[in-house]
Amino acid sequence: MISLQQRISRFSLNCCNISRFSRLFSTSSLGQAHKIQKTNPIQTNEQQIQVQPSHQPIKLNGTLLSKHIMESIKKDTDNFKSRSGITPHLVVIYVGDNPQIESYIKMKRIGCEKVGFKFTLDKFTEDINEDQLLKQIAYHSEDPNVNGIIVQLPLPSHIDSHKLIQSIDPKKDVDGLTSVNLGQIFLNKKPLFVPCTPLGIMEIMKAYNIKLQGKHVVVLGRSNLVGRTIATMISQKDMNNPSVLGGATVTLLHKYSKNINLHLRTADVVISATGVAGLVKKENLKNGVILIDVGISQQKDEKTGAIKLVGDIHSDAHSKSLAYTPVPGGVGPLTVTMLLRNVLKSSILQYKISSANIDKKLKSTLN
Numbered sequence: 001m002i003s004l005q006q007r008i009s010r011f012s013l014n015c016c017n018i019s020r021f022s023r024l025f026s027t028s029s030l031g032q033a034h035k036i037q038k039t040n041p042i043q044t045n046e047q048q049i050q051v052q053p054s055h056q057p058i059k060l061n062g063t064l065l066s067k068h069i070m071e072s073i074k075k076d077t078d079n080f081k082s083r084s085g086i087t088p089h090l091v092v093i094y095v096g097d098n099p100q101i102e103s104y105i106k107m108k109r110i111g112c113e114k115v116g117f118k119f120t121l122d123k124f125t126e127d128i129n130e131d132q133l134l135k136q137i138a139y140h141s142e143d144p145n146v147n148g149i150i151v152q153l154p155l156p157s158h159i160d161s162h163k164l165i166q167s168i169d170p171k172k173d174v175d176g177l178t179s180v181n182l183g184q185i186f187l188n189k190k191p192l193f194v195p196c197t198p199l200g201i202m203e204i205m206k207a208y209n210i211k212l213q214g215k216h217v218v219v220l221g222r223s224n225l226v227g228r229t230i231a232t233m234i235s236q237k238d239m240n241n242p243s244v245l246g247g248a249t250v251t252l253l254h255k256y257s258k259n260i261n262l263h264l265r266t267a268d269v270v271i272s273a274t275g276v277a278g279l280v281k282k283e284n285l286k287n288g289v290i291l292i293d294v295g296i297s298q299q300k301d302e303k304t305g306a307i308k309l310v311g312d313i314h315s316d317a318h319s320k321s322l323a324y325t326p327v328p329g330g331v332g333p334l335t336v337t338m339l340l341r342n343v344l345k346s347s348i349l350q351y352k353i354s355s356a357n358i359d360k361k362l363k364s365t366l367n
Ligand SMILES: Nc1nc2c(c(=O)[nH]1)N[C@@H](CN(C=O)c1ccc(C(=O)N[C@@H](CCC(=O)O)C(=O)O)cc1)CN2
Pocket: 103, 104, 105, 107, 150, 151, 152, 153, 154, 175, 196, 197, 225, 296, 309, 327, 328, 329, 330, 331, 332, 333, 334, 335, 336
């Protein structure tokens, strides 16, 4: 009988991430994940992967992973600030007054405070028009004291989110949603910024040494924010590109897809980002599947009547999986953490560009 660690290691194909991971989790406080990384992956025929009736699925702990990454962002930020004298600055453009969306913005503000960034919220009522918003984005795009700009989604229907996002300077596009950054992903080139949720999914996969090469991955949902982007990334061939963990055979499903359950039954990995609570059910999954849940919906608890957060994947399905991300506490916390990492990256890039320009000026003066 093979252990769970061996089973998850068999899912992975090589151990090139172990040193990177050990560095990240040097305190070993990620418990199970740390143990998984210590095991040498054994390469055998994947047909032999069988989930024993007694197996315990691994909970992929996004909250803990996120905390570890936050610590390293804080360290790097302190370092950057003392060298450059610059405080990274994120601007969030938001239209509306939806408490759920505002709670995400609050998480971004608190995240910025934790790592020592400046945070600005430009909040507008729904009567604002597109031109006013475009002007506001142009103003921040030109401001050398702003390093990252995001348009909080979704926007009210009278505003064209594509137009607004495209107007962000790609060097400050820390959500990675401009065509310049998304286009690089499509071309299998390294973008300046990868969208935060797909980046978070990649971080979880790397941390737990889950490799996708040759696996059948079913992605539900085709948004730029998650579905289409992660589907593109994991199907790429370049395994050496740190932003790409590729080689998967991907089926991208959406609301017009037929026979969804037929596709799910052959999936080695399911990534669901639809916001439809409980869409993915146990009976339509194979044993040993890996479940990545990006959906968040509010639901009334049948027993207590309290409102709780649930994912796209019915919690009953977890028992059939090799590993799963919980909701809450899975992919969600990494979305904000990856945003902070992108803001720091953006600040460093802009600092490098501006100091290179100063150098050039100095050189031309000397000539
Ligand atoms: N411009 C953007 N808009 C939106 C994005 C985005 O990345 N950029 N993503 C989502 C919302 N979002 C951030 O904006 C976000 C969603 C969920 C979480 C999170 O941490 N979820 C927790 C539960 C939180 C809770 O208690 O409510 C979890 O899953 O554990 C953070 C950020 C759409 N819009």
